[in-house]
Amino acid sequence: MSFWLPTAHALLARSDLPIPAWLFAWGASIVLIVSFFALSAGWRTPRFERDHWRPLGAGLSRVLISRPVQAICGAIGIFLLGLAVYAGLEGTEAPDRNFALTFLFVTCWLGFPLFSVVFGDVFRPFNPWRAVGRAVGGGFALIAGQRSAHLSYPEALGRWPAAVGLLAFVWLEIVYGASGGIAVGLSPHPAAVAALVYTLYTLTMMALFGVEKWCQTGEVFSVYFGMFARLGSFAFDDEGRLGRRRPLAAATTWATVPGSLAVVIASIATTVYDGAQEGAFKGAITQVFEWFADAGIGLTTSLRLSATIFMLISFCGVALVYLIGVRGMASVKGAPPLAKLRSGFAHTLIPIAFAYLVAHYFSLFVFQEQAQFTYLLSDPLGTATTDLFGTASGGIDFKLLSANAIWYVQVGALVIGHVIGLVLAHDRATACWGDYRQAARSQYWMLAVMVAFTCFGMYLLSVANA
Amino acid sequence: MTYPSKVATLLLALALSIALVACGDDGSDADTAATTTGANATTTTGDQETKQKPAPVVPTIVIRDGAPVGGVAELDYNAGDQIRFTVRSDVADEVHVHGYDLAKGVPAGGSVSFSFPADIEGIFEVELEERVEQIAEITVNP
Numbered sequence: 265m266s267f268w269l270p271t272a273h274a275l276l277a278r279s280d281l282p283i284p285a286w287l288f289a290w291g292a293s294i295v296l297i298v299s300f301f302a303l304s305a306g307w308r309t310p311r312f313e314r315d316h317w318r319p320l321g322a323g324l325s326r327v328l329i330s331r332p333v334q335a336i337c338g339a340i341g342i343f344l345l346g347l348a349v350y351a352g353l354e355g356t357e358a359p360d361r362n363f364a365l366t367f368l369f370v371t372c373w374l375g376f377p378l379f380s381v382v383f384g385d386v387f388r389p390f391n392p393w394r395a396v397g398r399a400v401g402g403g404f405a406l407i408a409g410q411r412s413a414h415l416s417y418p419e420a421l422g423r424w425p426a427a428v429g430l431l432a433f434v435w436l437e438i439v440y441g442a443s444g445g446i447a448v449g450l451s452p453h454p455a456a457v458a459a460l461v462y463t464l465y466t467l468t469m470m471a472l473f474g475v476e477k478w479c480q481t482g483e484v485f486s487v488y489f490g491m492f493a494r495l496g497s498f499a500f501d502d503e504g505r506l507g508r509r510r511p512l513a514a515a516t517t518w519a520t521v522p523g524s525l526a527v528v529i530a531s532i533a534t535t536v537y538d539g540a541q542e543g544a545f546k547g548a549i550t551q552v553f554e555w556f557a558d559a560g561i562g563l564t565t566s567l568r569l570s571a572t573i574f575m576l577i578s579f580c581g582v583a584l585v586y587l588i589g590v591r592g593m594a595s596v597k598g599a600p601p602l603a604k605l606r607s608g609f610a611h612t613l614i615p616i617a618f619a620y621l622v623a624h625y626f627s628l629f630v631f632q633e634q635a636q637f638t639y640l641l642s643d644p645l646g647t648a649t650t651d652l653f654g655t656a657s658g659g660i661d662f663k664l665l666s667a668n669a670i671w672y673v674q675v676g677a678l679v680i681g682h683v684i685g686l687v688l689a690h691d692r693a694t695a696c697w698g699d700y701r702q703a704a705r706s707q708y709w710m711l712a713v714m715v716a717f718t719c720f721g722m723y724l725l726s727v728a729n730a
Numbered sequence: 731m732t733y734p735s736k737v738a739t740l741l742l743a744l745a746l747s748i749a750l751v752a753c754g755d756d757g758s759d760a761d762t763a764a765t766t767t768g769a770n771a772t773t774t775t776g777d778q779e780t781k782q783k784p785a786p787v788v789p790t791i792v793i794r795d796g797a798p799v800g801g802v803a804e805l806d807y808n809a810g811d812q813i814r815f816t817v818r819s820d821v822a823d824e825v826h827v828h829g830y831d832l833a834k835g836v837p838a839g840g841s842v843s844f845s846f847p848a849d850i851e852g853i854f855e856v857e858l859e860e861r862v863e864q865i866a867e868i869t870v871n872p
Contacts, residue, residue, distance in 0.1 A: 277828035279853035281871065448862070662829050667851035667872040729853050 278662045283725045291675040302686045310695040315513035325506040338395025345392040351644045352456025361646030362452040370632040377492040384498030387489040393466040397475035414474040422522030429484035434534035439571040445563030494518045519610035528613045533579040535620040543727035592709035612689040619681020623674040634660045682718040793819035803866040807848040816843045829854040
């Protein structure tokens with residue numbers, strides 16, 4: 265039977281080599297040593313929980329939130345989304361030659377988390393749906409002379425719509441694109457259609473519940489990129505003033521909205537699935553696929569079904585590891601109620617999620633961005649007839665990164681993510697437990713959770729594409 | 731840290747180290763296995779098991795009905811080697827080496843040979859471009 269899963273993203277012509285055993289061993293050893301050091305050298309009062317937000321120059325804030333700047337940013341966002349949809353609908357179906365796929369799934373999907381950590385929530389001003397929603401809302405207020413009324417958002421739903429949307433987005437990216445039992449990857453046309461459907465859905469929800477409310481809870485990309493922005497130090501306060509605080513401090517208040525835990529678990533799980541389907545899960549997915557195919561289900565449906573099952577298994581697995589850790593912490597004397605612990609440590613997974621992203625997509629991002637700014641920019645439709653900026657004949661220099669450079673970035677990201685996760689967990693524990701000794705004891709559990717995630721991440725890298 | 735918990739953490743560390751060493755062994759075994767099967771699968775002429783430096787046997791990938799005989803061929807090289815292989819096909823198509831971005835047409839019933847230096851590390855697909863059929867996977871180790 266002609267069947268295989270793609271060795272990497274359908275977009276990319278070069279796949280990463282699995283990390284060698286010696287590097288795996290070194291990485292894991294460093295993780296263990298750092299972890300034990302963290303246990304013995306922990307601080308006793310929370311350092312990130314009560315950090316103050318300090319305003320930066322008022323002039324800069326005024327410029328950044330001024331109407332013209334907001335309007336220009338919004339217009340850029342709308343233009344780029346429109347360009348991607350247009351390219352997807354009208355351009356070539358070759359995934360690597362069409363602007364749409366690289367722009368949506370690499371430049372934005374992988375670029376915004378990175379920029380959000382460094383510069384704060386940069387997606388917000390460029391969010392095309394928010395821009396449209398605000399413009400429509402402003403127009404309505406102008407004509408009707410009053411602000412539009414909204415339904416009250418069910419608070420218990422919290423960020424659950426975003427968590428579901430996140431899974432759906434990644435499902436579309438790496439599961440849906442199957443044909444004849446072969447995971448060929450998503451084509452530009454269905455990606456453009458999906459973007460239009462999502463636009464309709466998002467604008468409807470914004471009309472129902474209000475633009476800002478939906479951006480905080482249901483709009484997948486605002487919630488997802490905003491989560492990573494919490495790791496950095498720049499943020500606007502409620503009055504729209506730009507300020508900065510200690511890096512990581514903003515993460516401590518992120519998970520107070522219901523469903524946040526599901527968002528961060530979904531973001532780890534989707535990366536786990538994408539990494540594992542190239543190695544660790546490959547045999548098992550093939551097995552399940554063959555069962556379905558033998559049962560008389562069509563090849564494409566069989567492949568989608570088996571991949572979907574393993575994506576859900578990844579989600580449940582990540583959730584299970586975290587919940588075991590929470591359950592363990594709850595057994596320590598003086599622990600807060602289980603529900604409070606469960607959401608209370610959710611933000612400690614954000615750095616793990618970011619580390620997984622870097623580990624799995626760093627090389628893809630570096631290579632594919634070369635395409636983005638050369639031929640995809642000059643020839644967005646991939647028709648080989650346009651050359652807007654004279655860069656259409658450019659290409660990807662695959663020699664830019666050696667295998668060793670990729671390996672060190674991958675393992676380095678996981679180790680740093682691990683350390684930051686530990687720092688946040690330790691800090692939260694000192695806030696939850698009045699008694700320092702009990703707080704330290706509770707952290708054996710989170711330590712085990714973090715070691716599990718980090719070593720599993722390295723394991724995935726060591727068997728990827730193997 | 732109390733004494734029992736110290737013992738527990740040390741045991742955890744020990745268990746993990748053992749697991750790691752075990753994983754490491756697995757990895758290298760799998761590597762060698764893959765290399766040998768790769769050479770066997772793709773070499774139709776050379777059935778001699780050579781332990782000493784073999785005269786470079788150029789692997790041939792045979793295409794029957796538009797698909798590689800014996801599945802996707804695995805070709806392993808180290809950076810700096812010369813990558814050589816031949817594709818013999820019963821269908822006309824274009825053989826495309828991804829990453830290195832080399833493409834040569836092959837006529838039905840004919841063959842085409844590639845020879846180029848392994849100067850990009852990573853894993854690359856070789857594909858029958860028109861059929862979108864992967865026929866080989868080239869691995870270039872650092």
